[in-house]
Amino acid sequence: IDIYDDEELVTIEDEPYSAANNFENNANNPSFRNVRILWPYPFNNKSDPTKDNETPEAADMRLHLSKLKTQNRKARFGLNQPFEEYDYIIVGAGSTGSVLAARLTEDKPRATVLLLEAGRPEMLLSDVPALTQYLQQTDYVWPYTMEHQPGVCLGSEEQRCYMPRGKAVGGSSVTNSMVYARGRPQDWDRIAADGNYGWSYNDVLPFYIKSERAELRKYKNAPYHGRDGELVVENVPFKTGLVEAFLAAGRDFGHPTIDYNDPEQLGFGYVQTVSYKGHRLSAAKAFLHQHKRRKNLHILTEARATRVLIDNQSKKAYAVEYIKNNIKRTVRCRREIVLSAGPIGSPQLLMLSGIGPQEHLQTLGIPVVADKKVGRSMYDHVSFPGIVFKLNSSNASLLEPKVATLPNLMQWLQFGDGLLATPGGVEAIGYLKSPLSEDSLPDIELASIGGSLTLDAGGAIRKSWKITDKTYFKSFGALSGTDTWQAIPTLLQPKSKGFLELRDTSPFSHPKLFGNYLSDPKDMATLIEAVKYITRLGESQSFRKYDASLYLPPYPTCSSYGLGSDQYWECAIRTMIVSARDPTSTCKMGPQSDPDAVVDPELRVYGVERLRVADASVIPRPLTGRTNAAEIMIGEKLANLIRNTWSNVVA
Numbered sequence: 001i002d003i004y005d006d007e008e009l010v011t012i013e014d015e016p017y018s019a020a021n022n023f024e025n026n027a028n029n030p031s032f033r034n035v036r037i038l039w040p041y042p043f044n045n046k047s048d049p050t051k052d053n054e055t056p057e058a059a060d061m062r063l064h065l066s067k068l069k070t071q072n073r074k075a076r077f078g079l080n081q082p083f084e085e086y087d088y089i090i091v092g093a094g095s096t097g098s099v100l101a102a103r104l105t106e107d108k109p110r111a112t113v114l115l116l117e118a119g120r121p122e123m124l125l126s127d128v129p130a131l132t133q134y135l136q137q138t139d140y141v142w143p144y145t146m147e148h149q150p151g152v153c154l155g156s157e158e159q160r161c162y163m164p165r166g167k168a169v170g171g172s173s174v175t176n177s178m179v180y181a182r183g184r185p186q187d188w189d190r191i192a193a194d195g196n197y198g199w200s201y202n203d204v205l206p207f208y209i210k211s212e213r214a215e216l217r218k219y220k221n222a223p224y225h226g227r228d229g230e231l232v233v234e235n236v237p238f239k240t241g242l243v244e245a246f247l248a249a250g251r252d253f254g255h256p257t258i259d260y261n262d263p264e265q266l267g268f269g270y271v272q273t274v275s276y277k278g279h280r281l282s283a284a285k286a287f288l289h290q291h292k293r294r295k296n297l298h299i300l301t302e303a304r305a306t307r308v309l310i311d312n313q314s315k316k317a318y319a320v321e322y323i324k325n326n327i328k329r330t331v332r333c334r335r336e337i338v339l340s341a342g343p344i345g346s347p348q349l350l351m352l353s354g355i356g357p358q359e360h361l362q363t364l365g366i367p368v369v370a371d372k373k374v375g376r377s378m379y380d381h382v383s384f385p386g387i388v389f390k391l392n393s394s395n396a397s398l399l400e401p402k403v404a405t406l407p408n409l410m411q412w413l414q415f416g417d418g419l420l421a422t423p424g425g426v427e428a429i430g431y432l433k434s435p436l437s438e439d440s441l442p443d444i445e446l447a448s449i450g451g452s453l454t455l456d457a458g459g460a461i462r463k464s465w466k467i468t469d470k471t472y473f474k475s476f477g478a479l480s481g482t483d484t485w486q487a488i489p490t491l492l493q494p495k496s497k498g499f500l501e502l503r504d505t506s507p508f509s510h511p512k513l514f515g516n517y518l519s520d521p522k523d524m525a526t527l528i529e530a531v532k533y534i535t536r537l538g539e540s541q542s543f544r545k546y547d548a549s550l551y552l553p554p555y556p557t558c559s560s561y562g563l564g565s566d567q568y569w570e571c572a573i574r575t576m577i578v579s580a581r582d583p584t585s586t587c588k589m590g591p592q593s594d595p596d597a598v599v600d601p602e603l604r605v606y607g608v609e610r611l612r613v614a615d616a617s618v619i620p621r622p623l624t625g626r627t628n629a630a631e632i633m634i635g636e637k638l639a640n641l642i643r644n645t646w647s648n649v650v651a
């Protein structure tokens with residue numbers, strides 16, 4: 001079919017299918033021609049229809065013009081119905097789904113892609129790096145609270161750990177801390193050695209490079225960084241002097257100041273963020289916004305997928321059921337359905353569709369399509385934000401009254417610079433191998449903050465972890481308004497493994513999340529090593545000029561232990577442990593021989609055809625870095641795999 005586009009002639013070659021007819025029949029209908037569903041910011045800010053001192057005629061004319069404007073806008077951005085059928089349906093416009101959708105729609109002949117997203121588009125405030133913690137309380141997140149686990153998250157509301165995930169066009173990349181940290185080459189070499197062909201470091205490096213446009217001050221020409229991609233990686237324009245003290249202390253302890261993404265070296269380095277000129281660059285901004293005018297890419301926002309429909313006989317996935325505006329609809333797929341709904345959303349959808357542990361599904365009365373260990377592995381990085389140094393010097397650290405000012409806002413808006421450009425205060429990242437590390441990989445990440453969790457006096461930061469008023473004010477209230485420094489340790493190689501399962505058969509219920517945090521004693525021992533290490537850093541020569549002293553919070557949960565004793569620290573960790581929001585492995589990738597694998601090394605769901613999963617859930621082992629960069633790489637890689645699958649097929 002040839003369809004005339006404003007810029008060029010677009011040819012869709014894969015006849016016959018019903019959506020094609022639909023497209024053809026409607027091609028001359030002006031309201032249908034510009035079906036584009038993504039728009040940059042929400043449009044629901046209605047203007048006041050009455051104005052003082054306005055004649056009735058002028059008011060009529062203004063209203064008429066305003067209606068025309070709205071109609072034009074609707075025509076431009078297209079708020080029409082999607083097709084009945086697409087070549088590919090991707091569920092979830094997050095870190096992985098965004099890049100995948102962009103790549104699958106760039107080729108000619110053009111394939112049609114529907115991207116279904118439960119969340120809505122970003123807004124200006126989500127671009128401000130310093131507001132990251134505030135976003136965790138908004139409806140840009142799925143506010144998942146984990147099941148109660150005795151002995152952890154003692155300081156959190158209901159003693160349950162909080163695990164928010166992004167719910168937006170852009171997914172968790174709209175709400176995350178923006179840190180770009182790939183992990184180590186051995187992560188992928190181990191994954192490949194487990195039988196996952198095509199996933200060694202050398203295999204995946206080109207896909208990291210493909211997306212990236214490094215704008216780093218010093219390392220942008222390093223061979224492992226990309227220069228031509230859409231994902232801008234830069235250094236934070238603003239920093240406090242504390243970062244220099246952290247890096248100097250690191251050097252004194254034998255950790256060179258380097259690019260921490262360098263595959264050859266381990267050390268500490270200035271934080272690298274996914275941002276453009278100090279503004280958050282979500283995966284949607286990087287990969288989707290520039291392609292809003294692609295006719296073959298439809299992005300349906302605030303549309304929640306509820307089930308994948310799978311043919312009973314052939315075991316082929318053929319459609320997705322979703323709910324938008326309270327109406328249930330079905331959209332059919334001609335080639336493949338990809339779930340990129342994240343490490344909680346994707347396993348939930350699989351299980352609702354009959355793919356999951358047989359016993360669990362049967363208990364809920366869900367007919368079993370494939371008996372797979374969906375949700376049975378869940379690794380998460382955990383952090384301990386409870387080790388804080390008090391500084392006996394003023395104006396050394398970030399304090400909210402200094403950050404949230406009009407001049408800072410103007411500076412950020414105009415130049416993308418200033419205090420608002422710091423991503424939740426993170427200034428540097430360091431990788432360490434504790435004495436307990438079993439292999440060549442670091443087991444601790446340190447994030448040096450230009451202040452601490454007290455910088456906003458118990459406002460958004462502690463609330464982003466759901467730390468209670470009682471815990472916070474009793475433990476840290478004394479630091480209010482004081483200059484502080486902290487390094488947050490994150491456990492990179494957790495031995496403890498959690499799992500998730502459905503709460504019930506409603507797609508609107510949050511799955512039950514069991515973190516099993518610290519259930520392996522080695523995890524606690526490693527975190528205690530991290531505490532000792534940070535104590536030495538903070539008490540070292542480099543921090544002397546700030547007259548830094550370790551602050552020992554009187555946690556209400558730990559009053560029976562001597563302050564600073566090992567038992568005290570263990571209790572402190574149990575009180576303040578938080579998810580680093582990097583859950584993985586819930587739809588684990590693995591070879592056929594792996595009984596726990598849900599998808600094969602080409603991300604195809606075992607036992608079902610034309611269904612793949614691509615997001616954090618397929619990563620089979622914890623990574624030695626953060627997860628966002630890896631998920632974008634996975635999107636790039638899957639686009640390549642899908643292209644290879646369909647390049648010679650006339651369906």
Ligand SMILES: Cc1cc2nc3c(=O)[nH]c(=O)nc-3n(C[C@H](O)[C@H](O)[C@H](O)COP(=O)(O)OP(=O)(O)OC[C@H]3O[C@@H](n4cnc5c(N)ncnc54)[C@H](O)[C@@H]3O)c2cc1C
Nearest residue numbers: 092094095096118171172176177179305345615616626628
């Ligand atoms: C608060 C926070 C801070 C983080 N900080 C960092 C960091 O600094 N650096 C880093 O590397 N990583 C960080 N991460 C992790 C990283 O951002 C995520 O691992 C990554 O974005 C996940 O990508 P994904 O594609 O797997 O899922 P997501 O990006 O979460 O995308 C999943 C998408 O699917 C949508 N969805 C889910 N269910 C449905 C459904 N049924 N129907 C339709 N749509 C659905 C969701 O709304 C979401 O948009 C952080 C995460 C969080 C939450």
